Amino acid sequence: MNIKLQGIDLLGNLGLKSTQDRLNRQAERDNKIAFFEQQKENLKNMKADTIDEIARKLDLFHGYEDQIAAAKMEYNNSQMFHVFDEAQELAEKIAEAAEKNKPKTSEERREDMIEEATGVENDGMLDELMDNLTEAVEEVTEEMVEELQETSEEALSEEELEQAKLLKDEQFEKLEQEKDIPENYKPFDYRI
Known part of the structure; x- marks a missing residue:
């Protein structure tokens, strides 16, 4: 399930707590992916002369790929909840503004x-x-x-x-x- 928000930068400018949480989760995901990409690059320098070493290297490679996919899935799952949190915060701010602008008796x-x-x-x-x-x-x-x-x-x-x-x-x-x-x-x- 792909969820795409247009104008997400507009929400970032509102200073919502949920937006800050989203940015923190993105940074965490990017750090994990960068770490595992670096591990994959390190595998290129690793020498494998025997079939067991090649199999181990291949297992490590697939493990890193799985870790990258897991990091992306974790972010996507948390992003779904983030959209709901952000919508709720935005609705609360709109309700507060509407209450302030309500005509006085x-x-x-x-x-x-x-x-x-x-x-x-x-x-x-x-x-x-x-x-x-x-x-x-x-x-x-x-x-x-x-x-x-x-x-x-x-x-x-x-x-x-x-x-x-x-x-x-x-x-x-x-x-x-x-x-x-x-x-x-x-x-x-x-x-x-």
């Missing part, structure tokens, strides 16, 4: 849009911007509180000063509570 498209909006796909760029914004707001708030405190101390009496300090402490507590929001919390704007 509306739910999947919506999830993709949410991921883009929250910055999950772009390495947290949105998170970094939010952190910078939070730091800037905290700095401005602290500066404003300090300025308010300085101006209020000048203008307020002691009683008013105590009330202002309590108010300031409450504001700081509110800021601290806002800081307690988990780091992985991401505000989500559902308007698209």
Whole structure:
């Protein structure tokens, strides 16, 4: 049974494991055949003067021919299984590619849009911007509180000063509570 594949080089370019196995089997077969061909060549240099020596030389020659034929048969048999393996691998790759190119449902498209909006796909760029914004707001708030405190101390009496300090402490507590929001919390704007 002869099996001939046209365009086998195209399959070799796909990087399939079965293709690499085929190339290894071909190299093994070629090495065996080359070895036995060399042994046959060595028989030419061997002297045979008697009928027994000639018979032995002839037996060796036929043995080498049989070994070459066996190597070729072994390769052909393994090649039949290789074709099936290669076809299966190629089918799996095609199925994977088809799965990737399958049209997305509306739910999947919506999830993709949410991921883009929250910055999950772009390495947290949105998170970094939010952190910078939070730091800037905290700095401005602290500066404003300090300025308010300085101006209020000048203008307020002691009683008013105590009330202002309590108010300031409450504001700081509110800021601290806002800081307690988990780091992985991401505000989500559902308007698209």
